Amino acid sequence: MADFLIVGAGIGGLATAQALLRLGHGVRVYEAAAELREIGAGVVLGANAMRALDELGLHAAVRPVGTPLTAVHLLDEHGRVLNRADTTAFTARLGYDNLGVHRADLQRELLRALPPGVVHLGHRLAHFEQTATHVTVFFENGAQATAEALVAADGIRSRVRRQLLPASQPRYAGYTCWRATVRAGIPGLPTSGTSETWGRAGRFGLVPVADGRLYWFACLNSPEANNPVLRAYRVADLQRHFAGFHAPIPQVLAATTDADLLWGDLYDLA
Ligand SMILES: Cc1cc2nc3c(=O)[nH]c(=O)nc-3n(C[C@H](O)[C@H](O)[C@H](O)COP(=O)(O)OP(=O)(O)OC[C@H]3O[C@@H](n4cnc5c(N)ncnc54)[C@H](O)[C@@H]3O)c2cc1C
Known part of the structure; x- marks a missing residue:
């Protein structure tokens, strides 16, 4: 050993x-x-x-x-379903749940x-x-x-x-994300499926975790990493950005405080 x-x-x-x-x-x-x-x-x-x-x-x-x-929904900013992937097939085949x-x-x-x-x-x-x-x-x-x-x-x-491996460096992926977990209690929240909404303003994802808590992420394209304007974003800025997005996205943002926000640029390994 x-x-x-x-x-x-x-x-x-x-x-x-x-x-x-x-x-x-x-x-x-x-x-x-x-x-x-x-x-x-x-x-x-x-x-x-x-x-x-x-x-x-x-x-x-x-x-x-x-x-x-049990499902992954891809939606447009009005909430129309672009694609729905049923993940119960994996559960049936492997005998295990997919878990948030x-x-x-x-x-x-x-x-x-x-x-x-x-x-x-x-x-x-x-x-x-x-x-x-x-x-x-x-x-x-x-x-x-x-x-x-x-x-x-x-x-x-x-x-x-x-x-x-000094040649292996993180590579900026070209977009930046905010994440938070909020207590649910908001009508229309997904309880057993995740969703990702694609709109002109950006992408917004919802994932139920446990104890009625919901994890959300919001991503915006940004050519430069560590953009000082985006780094300074607060909930109100995200609310303005995603104002036209379907329910419950505005309600989820309204339930989020500035202290809940986690921000970071996304990197891949080159
Ligand atoms: C604080 C934190 C929060 C995250 N939150 C999320 C999230 O909400 N959603 C999501 O999808 N992914 C999140 N991630 C990323 C995700 O956990 C990882 O990408 C993924 O799980 C890969 O895990 P990993 O163990 O390879 O690396 P990580 O989970 O990144 O863990 C690396 C660990 O190594 C430690 N470490 C770094 N450098 C050194 C060093 N020199 N010496 C000793 N220890 C060191 C770090 O403190 C960290 O604990 C987060 C990562 C971190 C560190």
């Missing part, structure tokens, strides 16, 4: 830790953040992701914190399933050095750790990837 270091306690790092432990390997996870706070918004886990979680023994923990999604879940709930359940002492917070990788048999990771706090293998799970701006 081998000894692994994993850098990053996001969804990928925590799930990989569970998988390696189940195979009998030694695992230590190092995370830059001093605490794993309830940040992020919603994610959709396909039936194949739910099957993978089952193989990790995590299905029973994750399934109750999400909402099963809050990222923080998913991360919490992945973390809770690990034995105590596996995850070390407050350790930001600075660089690593490797020999033919071992790899040593050096952290910004002065600590270091050595093992037989290192798994890079430190996200889109991974320092491990930058050191190992």
